[in-house]
Amino acid sequence: LSGGAEVGVRPAGEADVEVVLRLWDVARSPAATTSDDAATVERLLAHDPGALLLADRDGQIVGTAIATWDGWRGHIYRLAVLSGYRRQGVGRLLVGAGQERLRALGATTVSAVGQDEPGPIAFWTAIGYRLDPGMLRFAKSL
Numbered sequence: 083l084s085g086g087a088e089v090g091v092r093p094a095g096e097a098d099v100e101v102v103l104r105l106w107d108v109a110r111s112p113a114a115t116t117s118d119d120a121a122t123v124e125r126l127l128a129h130d131p132g133a134l135l136l137a138d139r140d141g142q143i144v145g146t147a148i149a150t151w152d153g154w155r156g157h158i159y160r161l162a163v164l165s166g167y168r169r170q171g172v173g174r175l176l177v178g179a180g181q182e183r184l185r186a187l188g189a190t191t192v193s194a195v196g197q198d199e200p201g202p203i204a205f206w207t208a209i210g211y212r213l214d215p216g217m218l219r220f221a222k223s224l
């Protein structure tokens with residue numbers, strides 16, 4: 083990573099909720115649809131402690147990923163890196179940490195929903211993910 087600064091990945095705690103919300107406000111995928119508020123993030127932390135991963139660069143949170151295992155497959159949500167810190171390997175680091183978590187929990191496959199945009203497609207392809215041609219995502223509000 084550039085600048086010699088250390089970037090580490092750690093699980094989020096309650097004290098991180100506000101900074102995570104601020105990061106998502108400016109850096110989450112434009113394709114993300116879930117509304118963001120403190121209660122939603124706190125519910126995730128309570129439901130699956132360790133799922134919300136933070137990239138910490140000298141004390142500043144520069145990226146996030148949610149890596150969850152539901153007993154069937156692993157999934158990565160909310161991969162987001164602050165724009166000033168992109169193309170420095172932070173996304174790759176977050177996904178790698180998420181994959182380690184999911185593998186340890188028993189997952190043998192992991193998927194992520196991405197945008198039909200060159201950036202996300204190039205990113206997922208570069209880190210070894212294969213686009214499922216013809217797959218569509220169906221969704222409904224409950």
Ligand SMILES: CC(C)(COP(=O)(O)OP(=O)(O)OC[C@H]1O[C@@H](n2cnc3c(N)ncnc32)[C@H](O)[C@@H]1OP(=O)(O)O)[C@@H](O)C(=O)NCCC(=O)NCCS
Binds near residue numbers: 111167173195
């Ligand atoms: C997608 C995203 C998370 C990538 O994070 P990042 O920290 O910049 O990714 P990395 O630096 O680890 O990139 C790893 C490799 O992916 C590829 N890559 C990443 N972003 C790319 C881009 N915009 N265009 C082309 N290739 C890209 C490159 O091969 C890169 O390696 P390189 O920089 O050595 O060439 C970041 O751009 C982001 O937060 N985007 C907005 C939110 C979003 O779209 N999230 C994805 C939801 S599916």
